[in-house]
């Protein structure tokens with residue numbers, strides 16, 4: 001488990017992270033979402049022990065990072081944002097090199113190599129030069145190096161950024177598979193890249209946490225109206241006025257008049273009240289001929305955008 005308590009990190013005058021709190025539970029894949037410069041990399045580097053916090057506490061499996069950084073680093077695998085690799089090296093030699101740096105020795109050495117090659121799907125490229133591998137494979141190699149010591153926790157900083165859609169799907173599958181056994185925290189500045197992979201989302205904006213929950217929780221907690229477009233023929237002024245008078249909970253935002261009482265109505269109502277059946281009955285009674293009725297659900301992307309827009313705040 002990772003527990004972050006009132007964590008702040010300043011670089012001189014730059015307040016990169018401002019008293020944030022969140023936890024990541026074992027067996028969970030957490031998406032850490034925020035625009036560029038929001039404070040994601042800084043937070044991840046503090047958790048791994050590469051950066052000292054300015055104030056606050058971070059516990060990894062109940063150990064404080066300030067007191068047990070060495071032990072914690074054994075339990076964490078970290079894939080940095082710009083995953084640096086030696087392009088001229090052969091994949092297998094590179095993995096051997098990383099295992100040696102990690103001081104994995106004896107029987108464990110061969111086992112570790114076999115394990116990461118299998119876990120990261122690298123068997124087809126082990127004899128290839130790293131520079132000759134696709135971006136997707138380079139990311140797998142980065143993952144393999146982050147996992148060579150078999151950590152229980154994986155922190156992945158923008159692991160799918162820059163990959164093409166097919167590669168994103170492949171890495172996503174791999175991360176999901178790894179997430180069955182490990183606690184995984186993935187950062188991203190693009191919601192769509194991680195939404196399908198993660199169990200829960202924490203959104204950081206200008207160094208502050210502005211949302212924390214599952215996709216469902218974030219969407220249901222967001223107060224807003226449902227918009228509905230209704231297109232119908234034979235909608236005369238009189239029936240439209242009757243509709244407005246008899247349905248006070250439905251706001252007629254706008255009407256577009258096409259030819260001969262053919263109209264498009266833009267309606268809005270509180271999201272927990274779905275009046276479509278009622279609208280349909282009214283239409284039948286009034287002789288309206290409905291050709292389209294489509295509600296527009298609030299999407300998580302809109303919530304993310306409204307929480308993180310420039311100048312926006314978490315007030």
Ligand SMILES: Nc1ncnc2c1ncn2[C@@H]1O[C@H](COP(=O)(O)OP(=O)(O)O)[C@@H](O)[C@H]1O
Nearest residue numbers: 011014016034035036037038039040041042043
């Ligand atoms: N070494 C540093 N020195 C000074 N400012 C930094 C440093 N690293 C990051 N920052 C600033 O801290 C803020 C958060 O950066 P970062 O954690 O990299 O955000 P993210 O990973 O979400 O893009 C930004 O304003 C960035 O410019």
Ligand SMILES: [Mg+2]
Nearest residue numbers: 040041042081
């Ligand atoms: Mg970053």
